[in-house]
Amino acid sequence: MPPSPEPTPNQADAPPYALIVMGVSGSGKSTLGAELARRLRCAFLEGDAFHSADSVAKMRSGQPLDDQDRWPWLDRIAAGLRNAARTDGTAVAACSALKRVYRDRLAEAVGMPLLFVFLDTKDSGELARRLAHRTEHYMPASLLASQLDTLEELGPDERAVTLDAEDAPDRLCAEALAWIGHEMPSAAEIPADARPRS
Ligand SMILES: Nc1ncnc2c1ncn2[C@@H]1O[C@H](COP(=O)(O)OP(=O)(O)OP(=O)(O)O)[C@@H](O)[C@H]1O
Ligand SMILES: O=C(O)[C@H](O)[C@@H](O)[C@H](O)[C@H](O)CO
Numbered sequence: 001m002p003p004s005p006e007p008t009p010n011q012a013d014a015p016p017y018a019l020i021v022m023g024v025s026g027s028g029k030s031t032l033g034a035e036l037a038r039r040l041r042c043a044f045l046e047g048d049a050f051h052s053a054d055s056v057a058k059m060r061s062g063q064p065l066d067d068q069d070r071w072p073w074l075d076r077i078a079a080g081l082r083n084a085a086r087t088d089g090t091a092v093a094a095c096s097a098l099k100r101v102y103r104d105r106l107a108e109a110v111g112m113p114l115l116f117v118f119l120d121t122k123d124s125g126e127l128a129r130r131l132a133h134r135t136e137h138y139m140p141a142s143l144l145a146s147q148l149d150t151l152e153e154l155g156p157d158e159r160a161v162t163l164d165a166e167d168a169p170d171r172l173c174a175e176a177l178a179w180i181g182h183e184m185p186s187a188a189e190i191p192a193d194a195r196p197r198s
Contacts, residue, residue: 008177010042010089010184018081018092018110019180022097023119024147025139027165028172029094032119035093035173040180043084047095048138051077062136064146074102078109085112098150104156115183116160117176126166132179159183 010016013019019040021033030046037044051059055069065073077095084091097103097116107114123129124144131141154160161179 010040014089014184016064016085016088017113017115017184018085018174019090019092019115019117020081020097020103020106021091021092021094021117021119022160023165023175024096024098024121024127025144026131026134026153027119027121028169029096029119030174031093031169032117032176033092035169036062036117036176036180039173040092040133040176042088042093045077045080045084045091045093047073047093048053050080053139056138058141060140062140062142064143069175070102072125074105075109079104081106081114082110082112085110094197098147098148098152100152100155113159115180116154116158118154118160118162119172120162121165123166139176 019033021029021036023029029059030048033046034044042159048118050073052069055065055073058065058069074095074097077093081093096107097106101113128141128144131137131139131144132189154162161176161183163175165172167175
């Protein structure tokens, strides 16, 4: 079977789609998401930047977020993804998207095919070490346990690929691009009102 074609930047006439790199804190969402956006020549939206100041202060103080903290955050990310993808043909966001209900809300709000790249871990110790070494970030390593407890498995109906968060960044990028190349949505899936503005 020939290898999946690596996706090129979404063609001008191709229907838009959005991508979210998801997973717990420290799994590598921002690192992979930024590289995917560079390779796809599209916008990268750092989910951390969409939190309210109160939510950042809450996490910084060692308290996990709850649904009420996350709903407006998820809506802001979805709006940003939708606008960027309608302009560029696609867009990538880094967002933990821990619960299925969060992912469904994102997909509903984005209003176009939404693909998830899930960075899964079998070794939370590796992630804890990454967080411990990260200095310029509000997220304490102590919140990793609550992240893992909140994370819900992907359903078989979710359009997602699961990668190993402990793999090397270049391997993760190659695997993600190969899957995206296979998954590029057909025009038929795009609601008429989500097509790029002519
Ligand atoms: N594949 C990888 N292998 C080893 N280290 C990595 C990998 N990906 C990211 N890192 C490192 O792990 C730390 C966390 O990475 P990153 O910020 O991308 O994770 P994140 O999931 O976005 O975290 P958060 O959700 O807390 O923002 C960084 O120091 C980064 O350099
Ligand atoms: O509660 C959550 O869903 C997570 O805390 C994320 O929203 C954090 O912003 C991210 O992991 C930064 O560390």
